[in-house]
Amino acid sequence: MIVNSLAPQPMPGAAASTVDLTKVYGSGETRVTALDGVSIAFREGEFTAIMGPSGCGKSTLMHCAAGLDTPTSGSVRIGTTELGGLDDRQLTQLRRDRIGFVFQAFNLLPTLTALENITLPLSLAGRRPDPQWVERVVSMVGLSERLGHRPAELSGGQQQRVAVARALVARPAIVFGDEPTGNLDSRAGAEVLGFLRGCVEELGQTVVMVTHDPVAAGYADRVVFLADGRLVDEMAHPSPDRVLDVMKSFAG
Amino acid sequence: MLTTALRNVLAHKARSLMTVLAVCLGVALVSGTLVFADSSAAAHRAAASRSFADLAVSVTPAYSRSAPDQPDVLTDDLVQRIGNVPGVAAVLPSAEGSAVLNAADGKPLRVQQGRNQAAGYVPQRHPLVEGRAPAAEGEIAVDRGTAAAGGLRLGDTVTLATDGPAMTARLVGIVTTQDTRVTSGGTLTVLDRATAQRLFAAPGHYTSIDVSAAPGVGEHELAQRITDMLPADRAEVTTGQAMADQQAIYVGTLTRGYQKLPMVFAGVSLFIGSFLVLNTFAMLVTRRTREIALLRAVGATRRQVVRSLLLEALLIGLAASAAGFVLGLGVASVLPDLLSDAGNELPDGPLVIGARSVAAALFVGVGVTVLAAWLPSRRAARIAPIEALRSAAHPAARPRLRAAAGIGLLALGVGLLVSLAGSAEDASEENLRSAMLGCGILVLALIVLAPLLVRPVIRLTGRLTRRFGVTGVLAQQNALRDPRRTAATATTLLLSTALVGGLATIGTSTGQALDRQAADGLAADHVISTGSTMTGIDPAVVQRVAATPGVRGASAIADSVAVIGGKVREISGVDPAGISQAVKLDFVSGSLQDLGPGRIAVSSSVAAETGTSTGRSVNLRIGSSESFAPYTVVGVYRDNPAARDVLGARDEVQRHSYKPGSVQRILVSGDGVSENALRTAVGNNPLLKVQDRAALVREAAGTMSELLTLMYGLLAIGVVIAALGIVNTLAMSVTERTREIGALRALGMDRAGVRRMIRLEAVTVAAFGTLLGLAGGLFGAWAVGALTGGAMKQYTLVLPWGTLALLCLSSLATGAIAAAVPARRAAALSPLEAVAEG
Ligand SMILES: Nc1ncnc2c1ncn2[C@@H]1O[C@H](COP(=O)(O)OP(=O)(O)OP(=O)(O)O)[C@@H](O)[C@H]1O
């Protein structure tokens, strides 16, 4: 099933897009085609959830789209920038300035305080943080009281909110999250999701998130479904129940 | 268990390699030095037996105490008679002694006691390579090495002296020689036979008769036959073998001194290296905490845990020993080149690998590694099974205990040194030993306290690293993360910096004090000396010097040795009036006024060591006199190199001197007297040294150059081992932090940033070690210097800024350079490591 809205050409207004993206791991007997000609666009200001069974290539798609991994073939664009032609330094710069990333395992720097962690992308870029913006991001994640704490002194939910704030602080064109709530209980997960939703709404932030949780997917504007490295379905304005139905159909 | 240990060693090749390298450096120095010693001893023996190859028996005059003045019996007549003894193949009489000569530039050439040989020409002994043999008085030949070193050419007029006035002769030939005393940096002067006889024996007499044996006749048999025909007590017989042995021993002692320096280096490098081993195993235990706990949980005993680690250490030690030994062979083959200078060649020979060298390499390599691994293995044994379940391994640290122990040691060391500095009057052996002990304790205290000092010190250096932005902050934080590891890594640099910094400071301060002492103590402007108590200056020369234009005073001094308080000291026989103008004597008590027969003055060190003082009487034996006699001490003066240890009346010293009636030094005062005028006044005699004050100061400072070699050698060793340690620690840290580095890459740190971060961390660790080491070294230098100051009033603490700056720079550079490989590895990590499982 080919979904019409997934145009093969980069479209104006897309924060990121892929065309015929293929990723093959290994060779010979151990050869795995993780992505098989995926073409997808993430529109500006839209909150997209990616779903699919384990091993279907969700993480791989996200890594390639975020410039963390290089595709075997096909192209990836952030805005209008084609990633294929960039060297490591340019790619690094692009990640620093235009992409935010929220890891499942938080990946905060244990030696830095919450505030230092949040402003890390700016420090790395040698940019002076805009205090008002930092203030806004920090108050949005509700961490004003805990900025001087080290990650080890924060709860899992708080750590993940620091990670989200870190992903937003450089005003990236797009924020990727690979199961950002995977390590959190439902309450902490809801905090983080609510916060991401808020960003989309208030700041017009583009967000792409991988999740296994239909409830989490319910926060998104759109859900795309991946199976065996291919896009198989998509749903606008998802609700947890409808998402669950689609997922059941895969299982059946 | 052996296979597990082996697998562990092999699985972490890089880390094992660093450890092996650190230990093998020390092993290489130890075994290299031993192999070098064995080889050079063998080479000396070979060279000596080569030069005595065809010599079966040597006949020399016997020294008879009862009739010392009787002429010896080694005449042509005796030569004839020995030739008739059955079994004698050939007889070779020779007249040998010593002679020094001037180089082409008029300066004495290679003057070295016992190595300036002279001989009457013997065709078999002195094969000509150029020119012809000396045939009459006024003609000489020299060996090739001497000619080259002195720039002497055939036809040149050469000034030489045996033990008296200078003579001149024309160089008519160049010969070769196998005499190791000459080839190891001496000179050989070949004279015509008659002149040699006249100079070294008596006309028609020889100093030795060498005999070679007919085939089938043994040395000892021949020796017996010749002994039987010699007049009793007038001549003695030595076999060729015995002579070769003797000479080998003699030259061997000359080279034995060469082993000291490499051995010191070996000791230091092993000591420093052991900390690297310790640190490696400590990191290993931390990393394997989980694994070890798991082993314990499934029933491994503590003993088994310890044993498996020690076994791993044993394997690494064995590898280090083997590698070190091979490297040691390299060291042994380059040592001769390093140790011999232009003219001072050590004999060539194959490398001799003795059992001793192999055993030492094994013992040292394995011993140091296993010992150093022992402490961390104890810690491993304390790991509780429950720690397998904890997420992050945080080995229990006991900072209180450490602080208490460290501060206790520090107080002890500092207390000892400060009290010593306050109370000690002189640099007596006992005080020096206490000072060494104090320094040792101080260093130990620093090592124990280092982990606690990491935080405050690195906060301080962090002010600088922070300038590099967030990379600097991260680097600083990483160095702070495991203070114990940072401290242990820095320990190698701490030790080498403390050693080198302390030595450099003491050396410079002492050197300058010696300079000042040499300059302060002497009022005279030039010193003419024989440099030996066995040779003397002609009275006529003293007159000529005194008559040289510009000379205001020429004070002649008779130098000899005296036994006082069970030790051999240098005594100077002076004329009280003349000496006070030439030497600035600073009397603690008494004066020179009453100096005369039966009276002496002593230096303050001698007074302190023999427990005597002005007015007391001491027993003394001067020079060749046979018995002790009581002398009254009329004064005690501050140590002064120009006045030696003891001052006596000149006549008295001259009477007992080895060359009765001679003087050995002339102190010349007078402005604008040129060295050349004085050289001319002494007849250009190569036996006599003419030095101005600057040259004397330089001579005193000459002893410092050895210290310099020592220092830079230690610095090099410290830097190399420290670099290995830093590589090791950083490699481990990078492995542990792949996830974090991946995240940084994902968040936008570029490769250069990662590299800079690792490098800054290394420099921070290096700076920590350097700062602590400098503090310890300088404090130690101050304390030890205070001791020296008691004995030398010219001593003040001088900081060798240049050397210290070089030291700091090289330490920091070590950090930066050592970080290169781990930094490259860290920079190559993909941002995907951040999301990698595990
Ligand atoms: N580095 C790799 N080397 C080889 N195969 C890989 C690698 N990474 C992923 N794969 C394979 O690629 C396929 C897609 O993996 P991916 O991690 O993208 O799945 P996913 O959809 O994120 O699964 P999950 O929901 O379990 O996280 C899997 O079959 C996986 O085994």
Ligand SMILES: [Mg+2]
């Ligand atoms: Mg995944």
